[in-house]
Amino acid sequence: MHENASAEARLPSRATLRDGRRVVLRQILAQDKAGLLAAFHRLSDDSRYTRFMASMRELPDAMLESATHPVAGREFALVAVSDDGEAGAIVGGARYAAGPGSDTCEFAITVADDWHGVGLAKCLMHSLIAVARAAGYRNMEGYVLASNTSMRRLARGLGFVDTACPEDSTLRVVVLGLAEEPGAA
Ligand SMILES: CC(C)(COP(=O)(O)OP(=O)(O)OC[C@H]1O[C@@H](n2cnc3c(N)ncnc32)[C@H](O)[C@@H]1OP(=O)(O)O)[C@@H](O)C(=O)NCCC(=O)NCCS
Numbered sequence: 001m002h003e004n005a006s007a008e009a010r011l012p013s014r015a016t017l018r019d020g021r022r023v024v025l026r027q028i029l030a031q032d033k034a035g036l037l038a039a040f041h042r043l044s045d046d047s048r049y050t051r052f053m054a055s056m057r058e059l060p061d062a063m064l065e066s067a068t069h070p071v072a073g074r075e076f077a078l079v080a081v082s083d084d085g086e087a088g089a090i091v092g093g094a095r096y097a098a099g100p101g102s103d104t105c106e107f108a109i110t111v112a113d114d115w116h117g118v119g120l121a122k123c124l125m126h127s128l129i130a131v132a133r134a135a136g137y138r139n140m141e142g143y144v145l146a147s148n149t150s151m152r153r154l155a156r157g158l159g160f161v162d163t164a165c166p167e168d169s170t171l172r173v174v175v176l177g178l179a180e181e182p183g184a185a
Pocket of ligand 1: 048108109110112117122123142143144150151153154
């Protein structure tokens with residue numbers, strides 16, 4: 001997939017959320033390890049479980065290393081950093097990854113529990129989708145626990161189609177076609 005500077009050039013970007021708190025969205029950096037670890041440790045057990053689909057007490061070093069070093073050309077990760085109050089804290093993150101040569105990328109997203117429900121995930125997903133579309137991916141998909149109503153509702157609101165996962169009835173697969181520009185006939 002080719003890199004297209006246009007969507008990435010819109011990063012960093014600023015957003016004001018529904019409750020007035022402000023964030024900066026930017027690409028993840030190698031120096032974000034400590035910030036990412038702090039963000040992981042403040043997640044509730046529920047959020048960790050819905051994000052990783054496993055009980056995770058610690059973030060293994062290998063996961064932290066790969067999270068902060070996306071593979072150029074087929075992985076992309078952005079973080080939301082608080083711009084007031086606890087300035088500099090990572091309060092959300094979204095990423096995609098694709099197999100070599102694949103035109104479909106898989107997303108994952110996490111928002112700090114005390115930042116839920118104010119539109120942060122929607123902002124992160126809009127940016128992530130724009131970057132994936134500009135990079136030439138034709139589809140974005142995500143594996144979501146069937147019980148994860150907030151993620152499923154968020155995905156449907158963004159235009160993803162919510163389908164059964166043939167291999168596992170506890171999961172849903174949400175899929176978004178990226179080939180059409182939003183609003184195109
Ligand atoms: C799922 C998650 C990312 C949503 O983040 P969020 O920042 O709270 O979501 P937003 O505030 O942007 O909400 C976007 C939409 O999602 C839906 N939504 C969000 N929270 C919801 C809730 N508690 N119940 C129902 N719908 C909800 C709404 O449709 C909302 O639309 P609106 O803004 O027009 O009302 C967040 O709950 C999270 O990080 N969960 C743990 C990790 C996870 O489950 N990741 C997904 C698997 S990769």
